[in-house]
Structures are given as C-alpha cells and as structure tokens.
Amino acid sequence: MTGPFSSESAPHRAPTEEATAFWDWATGETLRHSGTRIEEMCEISHLSIRHYQRDNGETVTLLVISPSKTNRERVIPMSGELFHVIASVIRRHTRDGSPVPILRRFDPHDKVWSPPMPFLFQRKIVSTRSVISPASVPSRIRPPSGPIASGQRPEAQRG
Template structure:
C-alpha cells in the first residue's frame, strides 16, 4: 500500500466534502478557487471586518461573494498550509485545463493542487469524483435497503441549499448564494419532507392568528361542531344512495352533478329488449356528389328546379 498516496487522497476527500458542504459551490467553482479569492470586507455600520470568498463565474457567468464561516475559514487555512511551498512560503502557480471551455487557463495559485514528483498539477473533476467514491466505499455507507450509497459533488450542493432553507434562510437569498438565475431552480434543490410541511403550515397559522382579532378564533360550541361534522356525514349518505340510482340514467360525465339528477321515485319503464331503436338519419350528400350534379347541368339552365 502506498501510504503517501492514501494520505493524499484522504486529505483531499476531506477538503472537498468540507468545502462543498459549507459553500454549496459547483465542482467547477471549487477547482477554480484561488488564493486571491479570499478578501476582507468592512461593514459600514459597525466597522467590523468579515472574510469573504469570491466565487468565479462558471455556469451563469455571474460572480458572487460568500460569507466565510468559522468552519470554512478553518478548512481554507488547512488547505493553504498544505499547498504552500515550505521553502518560499507562497502557493505555486499551476495551469488548469477547463473541460467546459476546452482551453488551458492561465497560471494561478489554485487551492486544489498537489505536489506530484516535484511538479504541482491541478486536481480535475474526475479525481474529485473518484476520491469521493473511495471514501464512501471505505466507510461502508449504505441506504435502508442495504445498497451502498454514492455521493457526487452535486449532492453536497443540494444538502447545502436544503439545510440553509430549513434553518430559516429566505429562498431568494439562497438563490443568490447558490448562483441560480431562477428561484424555481433553487426550490428544486430544496428537499421538503411531509413533517416539515405540516409544521411550517401550523407555524404559519399561528403567526396569522396573532395578527387577527381574538374574537375571530373563538372556540366553537357543541352545536356548531356537530353541524360541521354532520355536513360531511350527509355528504357521505347522499353519495352512497344517489350514485347507484344515477349510474344508468345519466351520462358518465354528469353522474355527480346535482343539477342533472332525476327526481326521486321510480323512473320510466325501460323496454324489455333494451333501449328503443334510434330513427334512421340518412347521411347528407357529400361535396363530391353535389359537384357531380352541378356538372350535369346545361350551361343555360337556371340553378333552381330542373324542368
């Protein structure tokens, strides 16, 4: 076993997972992150300096800036210590082949690079997917049916957006952070569970009740509650007794329409042999026959009745 290679791939698997789950970035944006992407911003209100991470445009050709959390700052600092040249203290400039643009990018201090034989090449997307697969296989993760799990870089992007919206981040803010041009795309990444939907609806009703007068939400009396429940019982009885009677008397599309229901009581007697025969309706003469008849007319004959 090559211990150096195993340690190298384990480290970059950890760095990839932590970077993706704290930023929600795409794999192309991860590979294009450089040392110059970390900037500082002074808040105009308090004067506090906050670290920011500049994400290069990839899919939508729009740059965006992310707030660096303490966990993400620790990950970035560990990566910088890893790739920095111990002799010079600077991050080497490496070139990267952009598979989407099909061209080589200019040399840049990329964070996702490794030293191989004294030459630091950039990590590509295929390597990222391979080390994620190796990590999941080594950990033996499986789903409820026992099948092994598979993770892709896009899965961490979905988890980031879902966790952000579940913890109270407005969807339109999550759209800006994720770099989506349409908010429907952001909501498509968000995994909503039935329990969360019920709890969110109950919280919405509670908030709405606090904004309305209290007399609008008084407790119903026993008589009002009985009428409310009796409404559904009457609907069940009507549906149970009227549907068999209407089944053979109305068109299938109008069986449940109360306006077309026949009066109560026995209906008209049906013939023994089934429905009565319908009167014969001869077909109208076709356009071809009319044209043929016109052709047999003489040139001077009027269009009325022929003599």
C-alpha cells in the same frame, strides 16, 4: 516477515495516503460549506479570498466564485467551518515558507488553458503538480463501499 515494518506493508505509501485523505476531506468540506459546484471549487485560487470590513470594524472573510454557469461572479461570506478548510489548504501549500504554487488549469468545457494562477485545489503526485480535475472529485466525495456504507452491521457478516 509480515507486520507494520515489513516490506509488504508499504510504509512508503503513508505520505501518499495522508495526502489523499487530506484532499478528500478538503474537497468534501469545501463543497459542503460553500455550496459551490465541483468545477467552481476546482477554480478557487488564493486570489478568491477577500476581506471586507464592515462599518462597525468587524472583518468578514469572503470567498469570490468566478463566473461560470450563470456568467455572474458570486461572493460567499465564509463560515468558521469553511474558513478552517480553506486556511488548512493554504497552510498545506505554504508550510515550507513559499507561496501557493502558480499553475495553469485546463478547462475541459471551454477547451482552453487558464492564465497561471495560485489555484488552491492542486496537489503534487510524485514530482508533478497539477490542479485537481473536476472529473476526479465525485470519487473523492463518494462514501466508501462495504458493509457499513451499505447499512449492514459488521457483526451481521459473521457466519
């Protein structure tokens, strides 16, 4: 038997596929709206989000990027789009009422482990939770291969 409910369709993979789609979206959108480098994005933690109140009472949400390539901390005012992405990531981690999980992250350039922090770009695969590796990000943001990605129209594939 084949079809949507057969054992061949692997319905048990749906949560994994949804998680992959979410992290692909969150990674691409964060990079696009923040202008950060991949390694900087992977280092964003819940502690990177700050609020600043202007003299007129308006509150601005800021994303603080840890020193890396330039050895200088950068502060980025969050656009509505970036705020939406970061809020979605935080909501995903805290939806069961618990705080963002605390993890250590290995820095492959400096070859050191970070102190435990609530990194936002982390995910759970099976039972292991880890920070998303900068090496895995390019494959997340690369466009899918196939006729549409190569600019060919699907009807051109018919014989």
